[in-house]
Each structure stands twice: as C-alpha cells, then as structure tokens.
C-alpha cells in the first residue's frame with residue numbers, strides 16, 4: 001500500500017486574528033476575545049497577548065491581569081463563521097474528503113499525495129497555506145504525517161504561520177520526547193497512571209511492553225495508545241455528519257438561588273437552542289436539561305416526546321418541567337438545554353428511528369443578551385457601527401455619555417478614532 005499522508009490545517013489564533021484582520025489598528029496589539037463577566041473565559045488570544053501568558057480557555061480575569069494592556073473584544077461568531085466557510089472552501093477544493101474538527105481546524109487526506117515524497121507534501125502544504133491566506137486573509141499552520149495524530153502534532157510544531165511535514169523516518173524522533181499527554185486520549189487519569197510507572201514521554205511509552213501498557217490502562221485504551229506512541233495510526237479521515245443535537249448553555253456570574261431566575265434562564269437557553277434548531281431546518285424529539293450546582297455537581301434530565309416538534313412553547317414547557325426536577329439545593333451555577341433526535345424535515349416523520357446519538361455542540365450564549373441589538377441597549381466596546389460620512393467602524397470605548405469609534409475595515413487599513421455623544425443619531429449598528 002502506498003504511504004499515507006494526512007494533513008492537519010489549523011488557523012493561528014483564529015478569533016483574535018479575525019479581529020486583527022478586520023480592525024487593522026489591532027494588528028500588532030494584544031487582543032483577547034471573550035466576555036467580561038467574573039466567570040468569563042478567553043475564547044481567543046492574539047500572539048501578542050500569548051507572549052504575556054494569556055491563553056484560550058483561561059479565565060478572562062487572569063488573562064487581563066497577565067496582559068493588562070490587551071484590547072478585550074466580544075466574540076463575533078458571524079464573522080468567524082463567514083471566514084471559516086472560506087477556509088473550508090479552499091480545503092474542499094484541495095481534497096475530496098475534509099474532516100472539520102472545529103471552525104478553524106480540519107484534517108484532509110488528498111488522494112494525490114498517496115505514496116508522495118516528503119518534498120511533494122511540502123509543496124502541497126505550502127500551496128494550501130497560500131490559498132487559505134488568499135481566500136481568508138488569515139494565517140494558517142499545516143502539519144503532515146502518516147496519520148491524524150502525527151499531522152496534528154506537526155501542525156502544533158509548525159505554529160505560528162508555518163508548515164511541518166514529518167517524514168516516516170523522523171516519526172520516532174518527533175514523537176519520542178513529547179509528554180504522553182500530547183497523545184490523543186491521554187487525560188489526567190492515564191497520565192497519572194503512566195507517571196506512577198515512571199513513564200513521562202511518548203518514547204518511554206512506545207518502549208514499554210504492550211502487556212504492561214494494557215495492564216495499566218486496560219486493553220482497549222492501552223492498545224490504542226501504545227500504537228499511537230509508536231506512530232501507528234490508521235484512523236480514517238472522514239467527513240462528519242451534521243450535528244444531531246443543538247444546544248445552548250450559560251454559566252452565571254452569580255449562582256441562581258431563586259426558582260424564578262432558573263425559570264427565566266431555562267426559557268432563554270431553550271430559545272437559543274431553538275433558534276439553531278429552526279436555522280437547521282429540523283425538529284427535535286428529545287429535550288435535555290443540564291444543571292450544575294454551586295458545588296460543581298452536574299445533573300441532567302431528558303425527556304423524549306412522542307412526535308418531533310419545532311414549537312418553542314412545547315419544547316420550553318418540557319425543559320421547564322425537567323429543570324424543576326433537576327435543580328439542586330443551594331444554587332445553580334450553569335444551565336444548559338439541548339434539543340436532540342432531530343428529524344430532517346418538520347413535520348415529524350412517523351417511522352423515524354427513535355435512536356439519537358447526540359454530538360455535543362454546545363456554544364456559550366451571552367447571558368441575557370437582547371435578541372435584536374438596537375436602540376434598546378447602549379454602545380458597548382466591540383460593537384460594529386456605521387456612519388454616513390465616516391463609513392464602517394467599531395466602538396473602542398463607551399461611557400459617560402460618550403462613545404469613541406475607530407473607523408476602519410480590512411481594506412482601509414488603520415483608521416482614525418472619533419468621539420461622539422452616545423445618543424448621536426447618525427451612528428447606527430452595522431453588520432460585522
């Protein structure tokens with residue numbers, strides 16, 4: 001069989017790079033994307049912010065302490081989605097099968113590269129990076145290797161804005177020194193078990209006897225990890241099916257203790273999940289409510305209805321009933337609602353199989369964000385605005401009855417900032 005080549009493309013600091021692309025003033029500045037509430041986490045950090053130790057998934061408060069001069073912006077998923085579609089379009093043109101992992105990451109295994117030399121893969125990868133940049137304006141890193149694990153490790157090594165092809169004769173040298181944690185499926189438990197045995201690196205794991213590994217980690221996990229550690233990874237690159245579940249969840253700034261507040265939150269989360277349901281043109285049969293208590297105990301309850309529904313009132317009533325049964329003593333830290341068992345077309349198919357295999361696609365929802373931003377809420381930093389004379393811009397700062405707008409777009413280059421009265425009628429909301 002011809003040697004396999006799997007590529008992994010990963011956009012560099014995707015959310016932050018998208019902000020820097022469309023708001024040129026931020027191009028060389030530390031940027032943090034995410035909320036500002038006490039429990040907000042960083043959704044994206046530019047490389048200029050990472051230098052100070054800020055990272056994705058870190059609490060926003062901690063990131064801001066590490067990098068106090070960072071510009072903090074709310075996430076603009078509409079923009080990221082649009083850029084992601086351009087990137088995935090390039091990948092789709094380069095290979096018939098693309099396996100997206102997230103908005104900014106995907107595997108591909110171009111048939112043209114079966115049996116190719118490392119130099120040919122280098123050329124292919126360089127072209128792919130150039131095409132992605134031309135289509136999106138954004139930097140991407142590409143890794144390539146004989147399987148998905150190696151391709152992913154290689155793209156990590158390539159960052160930022162680079163290319164790394166791991167040839168078959170380099171595999172051991174590349175994998176060997178990495179911590180075992182860098183292998184897929186090694187979580188804290190497996191890591192601790194291996195550490196107790198004195199095994200820290202992938203090379204040490206590869207050198208173990210298979211029976212020792214399965215003795216420590218179980219047959220299934222042990223066998224798989226031992227193979228991955230030796231660079232053996234024949235998992236296919238396969239397109240993902242459409243999500244079988246839509247969901248929304250939110251963590252509260254302060255634990256909810258009143259049932260009325262829980263009720264409101266469940267209504268909001270159901271509405272948000274319902275929006276995605278409707279957008280996907282489908283109907284749901286199973287409603288699941290997830291509740292996390294103040295002391296981090298998570299409970300979830302599900303109910304499957306006789307017929308699939310798109311009716312928000314019906315789905316909300318089920319969610320409220322489930323929430324009442326799931327609410328713990330003490331306080332509620334997080335509430336999530338998911339809608340699953342999605343039929344392809346509403347009205348419900350009578351003979352549709354009942355089996356539902358939910359794929360989690362929870363997306364954080366801003367607590368209590370108004371459905372349609374408009375005159376009903378004041379200007380906030382990061383808002384997109386339009387002005388008849390100055391064009392498109394974004395709110396850099398707002399408060400004390402004033403709003404400062406930076407007028408610029410990707411094509412204008414860095415623009416100037418102007419300050420207005422926050423009630424200025426010529427300033428209107430604009431599409432990101």
Ligand SMILES: [Mg+2]
Pocket residue numbers: 010011012013014104105
């Ligand atoms: Mg990325």
